[in-house]
Amino acid sequence: MAMAALDTSCCLVGPVPFNDVTKDDGQTVVSLPAEHADILSTLPSIAVGPDLQLRQYQGVWLRDYMVAGMISVQRRFMSRPGDVLLASPPKCGTTWLKALAFATMARTTYPPSDADHPLRRLNPHQCVPFMENLFSAGQGAKLEALPSPRLLHTHMHYSMLPPSLADCCKMVYVCREPKDMLVSMWHFLKSAGFNLSFPDLFELACHGQNPYGPIWDHVLGYWAASTARPERVMFLRYEEMLADPVSTVRQLAGFLGVPFTAAEEAAGTPADIAEMCSIDALRSLDVNKSGNNGLFVMFGRQTFFRKGVVGDWVNHMTPEMARRIDAIVDGKLRGSGLAFTPVGPLA
Ligand code: A3P
Numbered sequence: 001m002a003m004a005a006l007d008t009s010c011c012l013v014g015p016v017p018f019n020d021v022t023k024d025d026g027q028t029v030v031s032l033p034a035e036h037a038d039i040l041s042t043l044p045s046i047a048v049g050p051d052l053q054l055r056q057y058q059g060v061w062l063r064d065y066m067v068a069g070m071i072s073v074q075r076r077f078m079s080r081p082g083d084v085l086l087a088s089p090p091k092c093g094t095t096w097l098k099a100l101a102f103a104t105m106a107r108t109t110y111p112p113s114d115a116d117h118p119l120r121r122l123n124p125h126q127c128v129p130f131m132e133n134l135f136s137a138g139q140g141a142k143l144e145a146l147p148s149p150r151l152l153h154t155h156m157h158y159s160m161l162p163p164s165l166a167d168c169c170k171m172v173y174v175c176r177e178p179k180d181m182l183v184s185m186w187h188f189l190k191s192a193g194f195n196l197s198f199p200d201l202f203e204l205a206c207h208g209q210n211p212y213g214p215i216w217d218h219v220l221g222y223w224a225a226s227t228a229r230p231e232r233v234m235f236l237r238y239e240e241m242l243a244d245p246v247s248t249v250r251q252l253a254g255f256l257g258v259p260f261t262a263a264e265e266a267a268g269t270p271a272d273i274a275e276m277c278s279i280d281a282l283r284s285l286d287v288n289k290s291g292n293n294g295l296f297v298m299f300g301r302q303t304f305f306r307k308g309v310v311g312d313w314v315n316h317m318t319p320e321m322a323r324r325i326d327a328i329v330d331g332k333l334r335g336s337g338l339a340f341t342p343v344g345p346l347a
Helices: 034-042 064-076 094-105 131-136 140-145 163-168 178-191 198-206 215-228 238-243 245-255 262-267 269-276 279-283 319-333
Strands: 045-047 053-057 060-062 084-087 151-154 170-175 233-237
Touching (some): 034 064, 053 064, 064 140, 131 151, 170 215, 178 319, 198 319, 238 245, 245 269
Antiparallel strands (some): 053 060
């Protein structure tokens, strides 16, 4: 059921759920802004299976509507002091990070113990907007309705961010071991009806041509930013979050300038947030069992919660495939100080 839009002209403090401040106008049709048609037609393109075409924009392989959305973000996004940007390659824990960051930042307004906490009635993607998706549908102005501080999300590479975002916002980035990310991406594309074999997606990824690829460029951009300005860019790995979610919640709170008080620690608030945002808790909610998220119409809400484990690649890749992509990624990351720890039988 669509909620009535909140009146944010009073003194609301963010973050508040995006869905509560924007009228659910039911718009799910993505029409590409005509102004981008000329640029799109000049970009290199590849067919990724019979029903998926990607174009290369600023070195990144994307579907047309994402190119349009990113161009619009680059031209039109207006940052505000206090904005917090969550960034990730797809299928690396975005949904989880949205839930954790929202629950942590908004815990004064919405304590995790509340039975009607926004994350118990909304999907995490309805709480934290996906910027380029919104802009691709000409709805970027909706972000103005959010009270500060705003919590926003992007899959854009660091090099593509408009300067106002890259220079002013705090950012939290999450990445994942690339083999598991690819497996997750394949399941996700399949769930949306794309006709693509895993070996085909794998082959594309080895050439940097998977959606939002090259993987290594995505990760290296934010890695470099986080080492240059650790007070501005926090770098998380999905595997480390899974190993200790409560520590992740504490780190997030500290980084975002809202560390837990002694009273909150004594009350178990960090553990309550981690529990509320766990994959089992989220996927058991009615809101996450069916339906879709407006502009995300082709992806059912339940498809964002699959296994949530480390090492599922062994069920899809031969050891030879694994060694091949590990060698490619290792080579690309060499000298950066970043490496992915081997997981599974090759470890
Ligand atoms: P798998 O497909 O490997 O299970 P994204 O949110 O970026 O689309 O990433 C989706 C991946 O994160 C999926 O991985 C999904 O199962 C996992 N995931 C979603 N919510 C999670 C949570 N609360 N905790 C851990 N993993 C989660």
